[in-house]
Amino acid sequence: MSAILAFTMYGESPGAAVLDKRLTVFTGPNCHLCEQAKAILYPLISQEGWELVEVNIQDSEDLGQRYGIRIPVVALPDGREKGWPFTAAQIARMLESAG
Numbered sequence: 001m002s003a004i005l006a007f008t009m010y011g012e013s014p015g016a017a018v019l020d021k022r023l024t025v026f027t028g029p030n031c032h033l034c035e036q037a038k039a040i041l042y043p044l045i046s047q048e049g050w051e052l053v054e055v056n057i058q059d060s061e062d063l064g065q066r067y068g069i070r071i072p073v074v075a076l077p078d079g080r081e082k083g084w085p086f087t088a089a090q091i092a093r094m095l096e097s098a099g
Contacts, residue, residue: 037072
């Protein structure tokens with residue numbers, strides 16, 4: 001019997017495994033804090049060998065309700081999240097702990 005790996009982008013799941021090195025940043029239109037966050041994130045993820053995936057919460061009613069006034073929010077593949085404000089050092093520790 002083969003092992004089943006659980007993947008979640010929107011919340012923690014018992015036994016979830018990191019399937020890739022993608023850091024998701026939830027953003028919105030005309031969000032100056034999102035631009036500041038991406039200025040921190042892009043150099044860091046490049047250095048650490050990760051990919052940054054931008055998700056505009058305006059494209060989904062569910063994401064809009066969930067993240068509305070919290071953006072920018074970064075999420076690891078295992079479901080852990082960090083909302084703004086954050087530093088490069090905080091995100092680096094998250095990436096390191098994710099493998």
